[in-house]
């Protein structure tokens with residue numbers, strides 16, 4: 001089975017893990033390690049397709065009615081709902097299994113990359129030889145405090161930890177395992193978001209010819225490369241706080257033949273290396289919810305500063321919580337904030353994107369927000385029937401706008 | 406530098422682990438059972454590969470598998486496999502150990518969230 005294809009019995013199977021493209025820096029997986037990920041991908045698919053819908057049923061049939069009977073009213077916010085549902089046995093079982101798969105995915109991925117960490121580091125070094133100009137790390141770089149404060153999505157050591165000089169283990173783990181938690185919905189290079197945004201910009205603004213593009217919080221460049229590929233004339237800058245991500249990302253870009261991206265270690269809260277108005281397009285992808293409550297405002301101020309008059313800024317995120325969104329849906333979307341170590345996710349989604357854009361110098365009249373579907377090369381037929389799993393949807397919320405000339 | 410993947414693979418992420426069951430002990434057992442379930446699936450997939458290859462080539466009799474005794478080198482390889490296997494199965498216990506050993510990395514997530522909101 002290679003696709004997210006609905007089969008004869010009406011169950012949509014995730015693609016097998018070997019559909020991931022094995023570029024030159026990709027960690028080696030032996031037979032059993034691949035099988036372990038096939039099991040986990042299927043476990044996740046089963047949990048989201050079969051088990052998770054029951055949480056809503058339990059909520060509607062007993063959690064909400066019980067609360068209403070006790071209090072004479074329904075829930076007034078998602079936090080109240082969380083407390084009540086946490087006592088429901090079915091919810092507990094789903095949540096315990098979900099947490100378990102997240103931890104197993106990390107454990108299994110770490111076991112693969114740690115045993116070959118030396119070889120991976122060497123390979124990256126070899127690939128980067130002669131291309132030193134595309135990677136700039138800073139020996140005295142200070143990782144933002146909020147990144148050191150939690151291990152986002154339960155990834156021990158987060159994006160920045162180096163187990164030795166030149167290490168890329170955590171980046172290799174991130175690259176090879178995202179497929180498992182996303183059920184293969186992001187494509188064979190885990191770049192469905194970047195492909196979608198590049199395509200959307202080209203279709204909607206065919207005359208837009210950005211000279212310089214900045215990707216803030218690029219990670220290992222999963223979603224930077226499709227943009228660079230779609231705009232080969234542009235000079236693309238990818239910045240991140242994590243040295244292993246940048247190192248691995250630079251080598252991966254070369255391995256995939258993308259030459260117009262440079263990876264620089266930089267804190268997005270202070271991009272003073274870049275002059276005012278330096279970029280025609282400033283992009284972030286699944287980045288904002290992993291920042292901090294003070295940092296996010298500094299970051300938007302900086303984005304507004306480095307964006308050229310007449311330039312475009314776009315931000316791919318999960319949807320904001322609006323008054324129209326039910327408390328149950330808010331709670332389910334908030335789940336990762338508490339239980340999958342995404343501690344800024346909840347707070348961030350309470351902010352209004354229009355306000356954030358104003359901080360970046362985009363007036364309300366220029367504000368835009370659209371839903372963009374991930375472009376997935378593995379999704380040959382009926383992929384759209386995969387059920388959205390709160391926060392793990394292939395349809396992304398994009399907000400942004402054009403800066404006045 | 407060689408890393409000790411047997412121990413480090415099960416490192417615990419920062420922040421206290423939430424337990425969803427009323428009795429955390431039974432949730433630990435669930436986690437161990439799920440890891441075992443994974444390994445059963447892994448073996449099943451491997452056997453499936455082998456059976457299909459052997460079938461295609463017509464090379465092996467079942468009695469040869471029954472009678473197999475590993476030499477020393479093979480035995481060591483197998484034991485190393487078992488050690489990593491135990492590491493996977495006891496992840497949850499190792500992470501409880503981390504929680505006890507590193508209380509500074511074991512704050513409740515709502516506290517971390519509020520602190521991060523000030524950063």
Ligand SMILES: C[S@@+](CC[C@H](N)C(=O)[O-])C[C@H]1O[C@@H](n2cnc3c(N)ncnc32)[C@H](O)[C@@H]1O
Pocket residue numbers: 144147159160193216217218219220221222223239240241242245266267268269284285286287290291295
């Ligand atoms: C979830 S990853 C997203 C990666 C990438 N944009 C993608 O779509 O694959 C978030 C990244 O943001 C980075 N990050 C967080 N805060 C940052 C900051 N203040 N400056 C630079 N990078 C930051 C982290 O190191 C991490 O690699």
